[in-house]
Amino acid sequence: MKRTVLIHSGGIDSTVLLGHLLAEGREVYALSIDYGQRHRRELVAAKHICEHYGVKHQVADLRALAPLFGANALTDAHVAVPEGHYEETSMKATVVPNRNMLLIAVAASWAMSLKASSVAYGAHGGDHAIYPDCRPVFADALDKAIRLADWHEVCLERPFVGMDKTSIVQRGVELRVPLELTWSCYVGGAKHCGKCGTCVERKEAFVRAGVKDPTDYLA
């Protein structure tokens, strides 16, 4: 059975990817990263989703690195989370420098320890140009480095890279993924705020997918 480490944020993309990999017959180890994000609620969501599937779940605690990140809205409570559409320039305030390389490097370390054959993450066609480390050219270069980092070869997989978020929601429904357990909101309250970039994107994806949105939004 193919063993895979999945970077699992507790959001829609990585949760549908979890269902997708299990449907392929993979043995999945889920890794969530605690980098001091304000929306720590997603770590709880990730735990519940992994319990639902009976999948091993590990949280890698990178909070001690916060002093290196500089001020940004995802880790610093003094910087406001921008409202409005995800694609707007204001969302640049949510960038943690080099976040994806950090997450993937940690996942790759775990994969090498587990003798897994891959690290998978939920990058998709709708990922945004404001995040340079979401670009396929970045992922291709990092895949090459990971394959060379250990005598036991691990590759980097992005099974959803050709899909948009709407198709991912549709795939989730097909696979009976518990979308109601997923978390998107960057604000980090008890309920989804309904206004921040990720909430707006979440609402749109359900509408476009023609699927009833199970989320209880504040607004």
Next chain:
Amino acid sequence: MKRTVLIHSGGIDSTVLLGHLLAEGREVYALSIDYGQRHRRELVAAKHICEHYGVKHQVADLRALAPLFGANALTDAHVAVPEGHYEETSMKATVVPNRNMLLIAVAASWAMSLKASSVAYGAHGGDHAIYPDCRPVFADALDKAIRLADWHEVCLERPFVGMDKTSIVQRGVELRVPLELTWSCYVGGAKHCGKCGTCVERKEAFVRAGVKDPTDYLA
């Protein structure tokens, strides 16, 4: 002035590299990584060396990741540090999976926050084939990924890649680098043990360089 983040272990290679970069007129920020290594003494050495040079020194604490690394001699007190020559197969027990990518990813995050133009580390021609992530082909792939990870381009530098440890010691003497402050031993006692792979290599480098070894070895 060119700003550079140096990965600084407190050992000979990265300490001579610190002197070398300062001699080039760089503005250097030194980063040491606490990954729960048994030889934590090297973190103290790194601090003293940075104080000597008046260089900003930051420790990135990755100890919370230890559960992902599996058993190895550098982080697990139950696994013995092999004695004898560094190049022997037994030194494989000192491999932390994907260690270099982790260290470099953290350094690159800091470099992007600081708007530095490069990350430098002390990889050299004598680095060992037992560490796959010491190979130039790995560093080249990772350099490409780092350049793509942020709109602010950061590159990965290995100024000593064409030198062996003997030449590095000689360069250190030329630059009046305080080699007596550096730490190599993997065992982690109050003095250099004189027997582990890194101590054997340290002794050899001073002998071959024709330089008086300032180290106080136990044996």
